Amino acid sequence: MVFAPHSMAQEKAQEPEQYVKVRLLSERSAVGPGQDIWIGIEQSIHPGWHTYWRNPGDSGSAPRVDWTLPDDWKISDIHWPAPEKIPYDPLLNYGYSGNVILLQKLTTPPIMKGGPVTLTADFEVLVCKEICIPEFGTYTLTLNDPENMNENNEAYLASAREKLPVPSTVSAVFSERDGTLEVRLSEWPEDIAAETLELFPLEWGLIENTAPLQTRMDNGALILSQDRADRPLNDIKQTDFVITGKGADGNRHAYQITASAEGTPAPGTESSPLPALLGALFFALLGGMILNLMPCVFPVLSLKALSLSKNANKKDQTPARRSGLAYTAGVVLSFLAIAGILIALKAAGAQIGWGFQLQNPVVVSLLAYLLFIIGLNLSGLFEISGHFGNVGNKLTQGTDITASFFSGVLATIVATPCTAPFMAAALGYALTQPAYISLLIFAVLGLGLALPYLALSYTPSLGKMLPKPGKWMETFRQLLAFPMFASAAWLVWVVSQQTGSMGMLGVLMGLVLIAFAFWLIQHQPKDSNRKILVLVLAALTFLTAFALLPKDTVAVKQQHEISFGEPFSHAALNEYLQGDDPVFVEMTAAWCITCKANHKIAIDIPQTRQIFAEKNVKYLVGDWTNQDPNITEYLNTFDRNGVPLYVYYGPRDDVTKKRPQPNVLPQLLTPGIVKDRIK
């Protein structure tokens, strides 16, 4: 029996007995086994009075309901409609006035008794105007009652559901800055007027409820900030907010977002387990060791190894060992320095990830110059003698401490563009952790990079296994120039992706000028006057090479080989996720070789194209070649800080109406893996 409401006519004469009239409503009066139906607790609130939201604000108390249900029947938590702000100077509450329906979903068990079923709800609600009055009531709802089968509130409850905040998958982080709570949303529907935005935290004590909300945009991200209140934030890793605003249609729209504390992993939705610290350290070590095989690093390592072979037969192995330790120190300290810079930048609010250095064309060009210069030196175009030492010589022969230290630093610098597959997981984890853990992981990565040389320096017997020094070393040294040139060429291509063909031309001319400058130095005349002239000319040539560095990135997205699929955006992802079709998200970057390889081998092939077409997979490709905070935040959601990232969202299940958890694919793809994941 549904609790019958009083008629409003009675209240005009006197103060009402109750300031809130409560009614229990169900979508329909008949329900079968294994079904879900919506239940509504309707509050008709006396004019001028109000009841409260789940977070009542500065005072008051949220209503509570305690259900007595038959065995195995289940009811969900309350789904709260979007609240209003109710000021009561100097305080502010969150709640409702007029008519409001709290919704709950009732689930029947797979096996159910026949006949009428009575559900009982103990409902307590605080209703206030100037003063507050707690009202208590016990209400019943009977379903499957043969005498009362005509209840149909489906439309009424459906319209009530429209007032519920829409869950949003926008990635969000919160942080405390200058006494305010800042919530940063990676994307926001543009047609919501910023001045109508309101922020309602689900948790108490995060913000001063009476303070005004400040909004600003930053590169497509929306930042909401409001003065902080007294509750400490350090125990809160993740919390929800309801955000409302007026749309272009003049209606109020409400969304619910989940925000993670800045610096912690976002809601974990990975299917592969998150690497624990030890796992991350292991992958960091492994990744560092594998870096030695990359064309950028290999020449450095092999030349240093050969320098050890020269000393292999000597009795006193101390210089060799010292050299090994100095090199390791150089590598580890350089990695720590890089980590330190990344952490400082993150603390300053930059949306960066591993590989960010390659998103800046100036940095990429400088790295190309550096690799080119090393290649020139290895191939013998010039030898730097005198104070600066001979890079090539030092690499081949030097075992002294300073030289070894700096060759460690050099090895780190040239290693950065060559990110090995294992590193993405470890570094993604690293940069979302507190500073000391990030630094530890980077240090272990450096250790991995230095380990082969360190091992060699401590094991002279290994050194003996290396071929004896001879004339062939000169030839070998020149040969090693070519992997360097190849790496430089690849970086020039990256620059072309970032800045277009004019930028690439600038870098290429810069390389020519640098080669010319070194040639000038190498061929400086003995005559002191002319020597100075030539040296000045060389210096000018160098400067011009640097002046040519391209600085502006160009939106060259059209040039990228997005052979099929569409560009990633949060709006597109949300839209597709609201639908029923599976979604495949690929995050890539021009400078990421692993990404390109995966794409060519496992994605852009007839088999996968066919599977995508058959299953109606919506394919989104995100290009992280240049700074894109939206993509950085998406990567953060999966605990990553670099590319590649492949995420598959399975199709919506017909029965449960829910999508399965997003499935993160491995960093190295094969056609088989892709096929299996898209069952």
Add this chain to the structure above:
Amino acid sequence: MTLKKFVYLLAFGILALAAMPVMASVQTGHAAPDFTGTDVNGETIKLSDYKGQKVILEWTNHQCPFVVKHYDSGNMQKTQKAATDQGVVWLTITSSAEGKQGYTTPAEAKAIMEETGSHATTRILDPSGEIGHMYGAKTTPHMYIIDEDGTLVYQGAIDSNSSPRQSAIAGAKNYVLAALDELNAGHPVTDATTAPYGCAVKY
């Protein structure tokens, strides 16, 4: 004076006026602001008078259902006694403005204290709301614990269940008693800032 100076003065003036009834707030772990108030016996009470003793502030409004919950059940008086027995100074404060719910004359307040069997040290009447604003008191009840050095070590609710029902008290954690126990044992207070609940203070 020049127009420019006048405009600046005007701006300052407006800003000063706008800043008037500002709710401050005190962070737990920071110094509790000193206040001066008048109690039901007409005596002047200053927080600094009690330096060297723990002080508990309890905001009240005898007509608020949440205050009634704790007084009718005897829970508030029991907590007051446990605290004052330990030598803690308990100050009940009313910040209701004249004409609003909870406002009492000194005589009325004294009568209420007698009827309810209050164990508070005394009761301060703050109809101007000055002390309430100073502490950011939002609800009745709203509890603050200040230690012997004058540091605020707790602020928030009296207990962990915000239901207006008396039956909710038994299963709830009494934050004030828990804090006193922890302080006596020399530990820091675990729940040092909790969500206060109750009716809004009727400033």
